[in-house]
Amino acid sequence: MIYLIASVAAIAGFLFGFDEGVIAGILGVLKAHFHLSKTDIGILASALPLGALFASLILGSYISTKLTYYVGRRTAILAAAVLFVFSALAAALAPNYWLLVTARVVTGLAIGLAGVMTPLYIAEMMPARVRGRLVSAYQLAITIGIVFGYIVNYLFVYGVNWRWMFASGAIPGLVLFVGMWFLPESHRWLLLNNKHDKAAEVLDKIHTSKDVEHDIHEIEETIHHEENLVRWREILAPMVRPALLVAMMLFVLQQMSGINVVIYYAPSIFKDVGFSSNATQILASVGVGAVNMLSTVLAMWLIEKLGRRKLLYIGFAGTTITLAIIALGTYTQAQYLDWIAFIATMAYIFFFAVSLGPIPHIMMSEVFPIHLRNTGMGIASICNWGFNFLVVLTFPDLVRSIGLSTTFIIYAVACVIGLVFTYFYVPETKGVSLEAITEHLLHRKPLRTLGKG
Ligand code: BGC
Numbered sequence: 001m002i003y004l005i006a007s008v009a010a011i012a013g014f015l016f017g018f019d020e021g022v023i024a025g026i027l028g029v030l031k032a033h034f035h036l037s038k039t040d041i042g043i044l045a046s047a048l049p050l051g052a053l054f055a056s057l058i059l060g061s062y063i064s065t066k067l068t069y070y071v072g073r074r075t076a077i078l079a080a081a082v083l084f085v086f087s088a089l090a091a092a093l094a095p096n097y098w099l100l101v102t103a104r105v106v107t108g109l110a111i112g113l114a115g116v117m118t119p120l121y122i123a124e125m126m127p128a129r130v131r132g133r134l135v136s137a138y139q140l141a142i143t144i145g146i147v148f149g150y151i152v153n154y155l156f157v158y159g160v161n162w163r164w165m166f167a168s169g170a171i172p173g174l175v176l177f178v179g180m181w182f183l184p185e186s187h188r189w190l191l192l193n194n195k196h197d198k199a200a201e202v203l204d205k206i207h208t209s210k211d212v213e214h215d216i217h218e219i220e221e222t223i224h225h226e227e228n229l230v231r232w233r234e235i236l237a238p239m240v241r242p243a244l245l246v247a248m249m250l251f252v253l254q255q256m257s258g259i260n261v262v263i264y265y266a267p268s269i270f271k272d273v274g275f276s277s278n279a280t281q282i283l284a285s286v287g288v289g290a291v292n293m294l295s296t297v298l299a300m301w302l303i304e305k306l307g308r309r310k311l312l313y314i315g316f317a318g319t320t321i322t323l324a325i326i327a328l329g330t331y332t333q334a335q336y337l338d339w340i341a342f343i344a345t346m347a348y349i350f351f352f353a354v355s356l357g358p359i360p361h362i363m364m365s366e367v368f369p370i371h372l373r374n375t376g377m378g379i380a381s382i383c384n385w386g387f388n389f390l391v392v393l394t395f396p397d398l399v400r401s402i403g404l405s406t407t408f409i410i411y412a413v414a415c416v417i418g419l420v421f422t423y424f425y426v427p428e429t430k431g432v433s434l435e436a437i438t439e440h441l442l443h444r445k446p447l448r449t450l451g452k453g
Helices: 002-034 038-063 073-093 097-125 128-156 162-167 170-181 187-192 196-207 212-223 241-256 259-272 278-306 308-332 337-356 358-364 370-425 434-442
Strands: none
Touching: 002 038, 002 073, 002 097, 002 128, 002 162, 002 170, 002 259, 002 278, 038 097, 038 259, 038 370, 073 097, 073 162, 073 170, 097 128, 097 187, 097 370, 128 162, 128 259, 128 278, 128 358, 187 196, 187 212, 196 212, 241 259, 241 358, 241 370, 259 278, 259 337, 259 370, 278 308, 278 337, 278 358, 308 337, 308 358, 308 370, 337 358, 358 370, 370 434
16 A cells, blocks of 8 residues: 555656656747747746646645645545646647647646645655655656656657657556545545544554554644644744745755756757757757666665765756856857767756755755644745746747857856855755754754754
8 A cells, every 4th residue: 555655656756757858859849830939939848837836836825724624635636637637638639839838837737736735645644764765756756757758759759749749648647547546535634624434444554553543543633733724924933944945945046057948958959059850859868868867866875875965065066067068068169069068968967866856855855843844845846846937938038149058157157056055054964853853943053053064
């Protein structure tokens, strides 16, 4: 049962990555098909993060209200799955550009919905000891989804069949629906709604609990003091502010590093630097996706070995240098620019994926006091999607007006700011228990002084 629950998280992450990746190979084709301008391309690419931003804004505010009582997690994830299938098919059949944009916004809504409700479901269902690992598994699933998105691009590139590329997104949506159908509603939510007997049944099934009644009693004790009653004032209290700053800024910097410009526009960047055939551009993108995925596996090990701060230094330094190399290469129109840019992009992705990719996700689940965690994570996700949207929307117009090299320099500057921010603000949470982090904040000690390193 626990594995089935974990795989639901994985599928939700996979869908997130798939829908980010699949658009990359489609943009070029659609440009010709619908005669799109640079601005149109930006709008189409950023429709997905815009939808997800909407969903996270709505859910972010609803998590801290009583509404959480009424909507079951399972019901919400099933609804997200239906939206995934429906919007993938709608995109595939779209007769014109604006309907396509609308379908992508709906896919974004599904991603945002699943992105908030799945971690909530998992956090409620899983024992604490495996929760941390699931956060990393979620990030890994995103990167696997991206590679699959690129592979689907490659498979259909010769027939230039963008409709099939979109349609294939319905399959993982269907798998999510079927998987979730067989899973029970969260027992904590059932207790929240006074469905005692059903909750006992679920707990019996999943936790191999020795004393179900005792566990239920314990949950009932805590449940009414928890995040559902959090007020906005509490999350902005001076004591929590340092945690909020770290969680938000790490996502702002993650997105400002330009990662999704590479993920969403990889084939067109490879075209700009001299890869002429459509298939080679997409094949090079599959390489980007593969490095992203493999480096994430490495990150899962390195994060506990080196710690968050050291790894962030390595990540931000590496992305700064590689972005500068690409910028310099394009500015000077260097000889062998295609290969220089290809290798630098691979290195950039490596530095991102071992550090800036997973660390914000992990730290947002660590730094908040326990009763404010869901609200805090909701706000951090809003930053993630908001800046994802901004960066992806503005890229084509920025390249047109100030050129690829200057645009990349902007992202490189963000990475330098990342280095400075890490030095002054980011705490080392490696090996520190969540209780100790809360305690540290409660005593109003600067978050930065936590841990070693
Ligand atoms: C980011 C996504 C990004 C992905 C790339 C994630 O950590 O939040 O926006 O597309 O990494 O692997």
